[in-house]
Amino acid sequence: MSEPDYAIQTAGLTRSFGALVAVDHLTLDLPARRISGFLGPNGSGKSTTIRMLCGLVRPSAGSASVLGMDVRRHANEIRQRIGYMTQRFSLYEDLTVRENLDFLGEIRSLSRRRLRERIEELLETYALRPMADQRAGTLSGGQKQRLALAGAVLHRPDLLILDEPTSAVDPQSRREFWESLFDLCDQGTTVLVSTHFMDEAERCHELAILDRGMLAAFGAPERLMAGIDAATLVVWSDQQRRAAAILAASAEVKSVAQIGSALRVLVRRDLEAPCELLREVLSRAGLSARVEAVRPSLEDVFVAATGSLRSAARPREMP
Amino acid sequence: MNSPRRILAVTHKELRQLRRDRLSFGMIVGIPVVQLLVFGYAINTNVRDLRAGVVDQAGTTASRNVIAAIAATQVARPLARASSPAELEEMLRTGAIDAGIVIPADYSRRVARREFPAVQILVDGTDTAVAGALQALARMPPPIDAPLLPQQDQVAAASDGAVGSDPAAGFLSILVLFNMEKRSAVSVVPALIGVILTMTMVLFTSIAIVRERERGTLELLITTPVRSVELMLGKIIPYVLIGATQLSIVLFLGSHLFAVPVRGSLVDLYLAGLAFITANLALGLLFSTIARTQFQSVQLAFFIFLPSILLSGFMFPFSGMPGIVQKLAEILPLTHFNRLSRGILVRGATLYELRHEVAPLGIFFIVVLALALARFRKRLD
Ligand SMILES: Nc1ncnc2c1ncn2[C@@H]1O[C@H](COP(=O)(O)OP(=O)(O)OP(=O)(O)O)[C@@H](O)[C@H]1O
Ligand SMILES: [Mg+2]
Numbered sequence: 194m195s196e197p198d199y200a201i202q203t204a205g206l207t208r209s210f211g212a213l214v215a216v217d218h219l220t221l222d223l224p225a226r227r228i229s230g231f232l233g234p235n236g237s238g239k240s241t242t243i244r245m246l247c248g249l250v251r252p253s254a255g256s257a258s259v260l261g262m263d264v265r266r267h268a269n270e271i272r273q274r275i276g277y278m279t280q281r282f283s284l285y286e287d288l289t290v291r292e293n294l295d296f297l298g299e300i301r302s303l304s305r306r307r308l309r310e311r312i313e314e315l316l317e318t319y320a321l322r323p324m325a326d327q328r329a330g331t332l333s334g335g336q337k338q339r340l341a342l343a344g345a346v347l348h349r350p351d352l353l354i355l356d357e358p359t360s361a362v363d364p365q366s367r368r369e370f371w372e373s374l375f376d377l378c379d380q381g382t383t384v385l386v387s388t389h390f391m392d393e394a395e396r397c398h399e400l401a402i403l404d405r406g407m408l409a410a411f412g413a414p415e416r417l418m419a420g421i422d423a424a425t426l427v428v429w430s431d432q433q434r435r436a437a438a439i440l441a442a443s444a445e446v447k448s449v450a451q452i453g454s455a456l457r458v459l460v461r462r463d464l465e466a467p468c469e470l471l472r473e474v475l476s477r478a479g480l481s482a483r484v485e486a487v488r489p490s491l492e493d494v495f496v497a498a499t500g501s502l503r504s505a506a507r508p509r510e511m512p
Numbered sequence: 513m514n515s516p517r518r519i520l521a522v523t524h525k526e527l528r529q530l531r532r533d534r535l536s537f538g539m540i541v542g543i544p545v546v547q548l549l550v551f552g553y554a555i556n557t558n559v560r561d562l563r564a565g566v567v568d569q570a571g572t573t574a575s576r577n578v579i580a581a582i583a584a585t586q587v588a589r590p591l592a593r594a595s596s597p598a599e600l601e602e603m604l605r606t607g608a609i610d611a612g613i614v615i616p617a618d619y620s621r622r623v624a625r626r627e628f629p630a631v632q633i634l635v636d637g638t639d640t641a642v643a644g645a646l647q648a649l650a651r652m653p654p655p656i657d658a659p660l661l662p663q664q665d666q667v668a669a670a671s672d673g674a675v676g677s678d679p680a681a682g683f684l685s686i687l688v689l690f691n692m693e694k695r696s697a698v699s700v701v702p703a704l705i706g707v708i709l710t711m712t713m714v715l716f717t718s719i720a721i722v723r724e725r726e727r728g729t730l731e732l733l734i735t736t737p738v739r740s741v742e743l744m745l746g747k748i749i750p751y752v753l754i755g756a757t758q759l760s761i762v763l764f765l766g767s768h769l770f771a772v773p774v775r776g777s778l779v780d781l782y783l784a785g786l787a788f789i790t791a792n793l794a795l796g797l798l799f800s801t802i803a804r805t806q807f808q809s810v811q812l813a814f815f816i817f818l819p820s821i822l823l824s825g826f827m828f829p830f831s832g833m834p835g836i837v838q839k840l841a842e843i844l845p846l847t848h849f850n851r852l853s854r855g856i857l858v859r860g861a862t863l864y865e866l867r868h869e870v871a872p873l874g875i876f877f878i879v880v881l882a883l884a885l886a887r888f889r890k891r892l893d
Pocket of ligand 2: 239240280356357
């Protein structure tokens with residue numbers, strides 16, 4: 194069997210919990226040997242999708258195949274070949290780092306010698322050797338995360354699925370963590386990672402933006418930014434809160450968010466002279482303002498695709 | 513194919529966690545010791561010094577001897593006199609006395625002609641323990657000839673007379689009465705082994721899996737290739753060892769503190785224990801597939817614990833229960849283990865002789881484990 198080009202393929206994948214549709218007709222093809230990302234706000238269905246891919250939750254409708262195998266029929270075969278890092282730390286807090294890895298290796302039937310070597314290797318790669326005999330529950334957030342990653346890659350899976358792996362770690366650890374992901378990708382591992390950090394999303398080869406269970410946008414981050422269905426403007430005025438309220442009420446404006454002393458405004462893409470238009474809107478309200486067009490960021494893509502953060506009065510949720 | 517290595521990996525992990533969980537570890541030893549002491553000393557099922565009212569219509573030496581003999585059993589202490597049975601009933605109703613003793617005017621003639629009952633005992637049935645004790649008292653033989661050492665003909669007298677329904681009751685019951693304290697420990701301690709194991713085994717196993725669910729470790733565990741059976745067996749094994757330890761503790765303390773005899777073979781007892789422990793562990797696993805939180809596990813454990821205590825013959829005599837309740841009790845593992853442990857320890861019976869009590873435990877284990885496996889899904893929904 195030749196390696197499939199797509200590590201994950203879903204068609205109309207749906208999961209409801211009672212009346213709530215957590216994942217709504219998701220159709221996706223994620224390429225093999227690449228890092229793909231799920232970007233979405235809380236409750237957008239990232240974890241539920243991941244759980245369906247791991248065979249932990251059954252789809253209500255639609256289909257999904259992982260590494261060429263159907264998730265409904267081949268859950269066990271899939272489990273042999275994937276590594277999964279849960280959103281919540283799910284190793285044993287009362288076992289030491291080494292004992293946790295040892296247990297996972299035994300459960301995955303690695304040969305004794307290979308397991309011993311592999312554990313040493315992982316302790317080295319993920320800088321865990323100093324706390325090898327420390328209980329996992331007493332590790333710091335970043336150390337726990339590295340241990341969880343080590344546990345997930347212990348058996349050298351073909352596909353590594355990480356559910357919000359960096360939510361509890363500082364930017365420095367986050368950068369290092371991504372370095373390890375690129376290393377793994379380099380070695381031929383397919384990675385699927387969910388996140389709600391923009392900077393992380395930007396690092397992915399392919400990005401799926403989820404919103405209320407639906408696929409809002411899909412593609413390489415650069416392509417998504419280039420193809421955004423909006424123009425991004427930055428506005429400075431002397432009364433930012435008032436300006437924000439006025440702009441948010443205007444029909445051409447898709448969203449307004451205050452970023453430091455500036456307002457970041459998304460407007461319809463088809464406008465001829467957006468900067469002039471905004472200045473005019475504000476001057477009619479007696480406000481003078483400076484307006485500049487800027488290159489759209491991934492956050493703008495996200496906002497344009499999900500329609501969230503529409504009101505300037507709402508606090509910024511995405512860093 | 514089940515992998516012994518994966519099973520042992522789970523077992524090893526479980527033992528490590530248990531060793532580090534001081535409280536649970538303490539409970540393994542603490543529960544049997546405390547329960548044994550509580551049941552053995554504090555909860556004294558012996559009934560002593562019941563307040564008795566007496567109507568002596570005969571007023572002879574013989575009748576006074578009877579009263580003295582009853583007093584000598586220490587079960588009842590005659591402290592009030594009444595003039596008529598009706599007055600005794602009144603005293604019983606008001607709670608002034610627990611029991612009434614009526615000696616009719618023709619007492620001596622009845623005894624001479626063996627027209628039993630010669631003495632009537634009125635019992636307040638509100639407290640079954642009291643009633644039970646007095647029923648035993650009522651089986652006492654007439655003490656006129658030899659109050660302390662009844663002879664053979666009196667046993668015969670008792671058996672063809674109307675004293676109780678048990679033909680051997682006369683002679684035996686008086687012995688039992690004098691040895692009441694000993695008898696209760698001898699019957700309580702063997703049953704206590706089963707009670708303690710029911711409590712700890714069901715609870716520990718159901719918590720062992722539910723805890724993984726609560727802490728989130730199950731989500732990772734079930735994305736590994738470990739099979740449901742392997743997971744369950746791996747979880748059961750440590751508790752089999754713990755169960756055997758608890759059995760040993762109760763047995764050791766029981767025989768040293770309460771002089772409980774070990775008349776049968778210890779091997780038989782441990783084999784019976786093994787069958788009983790695995791039956792309870794399977795039940796714990798089944799509960800773990802139902803409970804979502806550790807608290808629910810505890811509730812479910814009590815759901816089985818209380819009927820087990822009440823119906824297994826530990827608290828109340830099995831023979832006194834209505835047929836349907838007896839059928840229900842026959843399903844409970846504790847009912848069978850109580851008979852096994854009492855049989856082996858007290859009567860010196862062999863496991864082979866008691867095999868009809870082992871079979872239900874085996875069936876229970878297989879059926880319940882199959883149910884647990886059918887219910888346990890390697891999924892979160
Ligand atoms: N077992 C469940 N029962 C009922 N509802 C559920 C269940 N699991 C998830 N949901 C609901 O499905 C929706 C999607 O949840 P999911 O955990 O997939 O979101 P998410 O994108 O991972 O969010 P977050 O970023 O907060 O982790 C939520 O509204 C959630 O409440
Ligand atoms: Mg999630």
